[in-house]
Amino acid sequence: MIQKTQRTTTSRMPSRTQYDQELVYSILDEALFCTVSYSVDNQPFSIPTAFVRKENKLYIHGSVGSHFLRGIESGLPVCISVMLTDSLVVAKSAFHHSVNYRSVILFSNAVRHDAFEEKALFFQELTEKMVPNSWEYLRQMKASEVNKTMLLSFEISEASARMRTGMPNDDEEDKTLPIWSGIIPIPSKKLTPIADENSIGIELPKHLR
Ligand SMILES: Cc1cc2nc3c(=O)[nH]c(=O)nc-3n(C[C@H](O)[C@H](O)[C@H](O)COP(=O)(O)OP(=O)(O)OC[C@H]3O[C@@H](n4cnc5c(N)ncnc54)[C@H](O)[C@@H]3O)c2cc1C
16 A cells, blocks of 8 residues: 655645556556665665565565675665656757656665575566566576575555656747657667577577567
8 A cells, every 4th residue: 555655745746746556566567677775874875776566565686795785684764766768858948848757766664585485486576577488498596596695675655656748848938939849759668689699599489589
């Protein structure tokens, strides 16, 4: 359940911000990466990383030796942001240029998961999110690989989704100016895979076509 709080309340154009669980989840499920921000001794850090959303939790992973993960595993407050950029908004004036986007910001605290099965399952879910239908095709994970991985989750409850859609909002008196305005879509799609030197002669598997 998403709860609106003082710190998830936007001051500018509040109608663009929503606290709808399904919207938050849909943005998180479409995005591949998030940025985790936290502060240690008044020094802010902001670290991009891959993630998976499962039910009301966002999971991240990394090496057990990671400075970043060790910094937040004890439950330090974090702020996590995710954004999808849909188009550039090109107005008739520089002032009204903008971006069509969908984004999520959430506040939470890490919970560490040490169970071997949980960590192994996370690898499967992350791999399937990045490259759907690839898990069965890959060599199986080694226990040592799971053991040297730290898994953290964050509850998704204090969160907000924000989006901008549509055309530029030019000033009324500018609308008749002979200056082009509109949007430039920013496609976000995976292109044709490129084989590395160890895959010459290996047929591209069906799930990658
Ligand atoms: C790709 C991209 C480009 C942007 N470019 C600009 C820009 O150039 N200039 C600009 O002013 N704004 C830009 N924004 C919007 C910006 O992220 C803020 O939403 C906006 O500035 C509103 O700020 P505020 O002062 O009202 O929010 P604040 O009062 O600072 O925010 C309070 C709370 O509202 C929620 N919130 C704020 N913004 C977001 C968000 N984007 N997504 C989800 N929750 C949010 C958070 O919980 C936050 O803690 C951009 C957003 C994206 C995704």
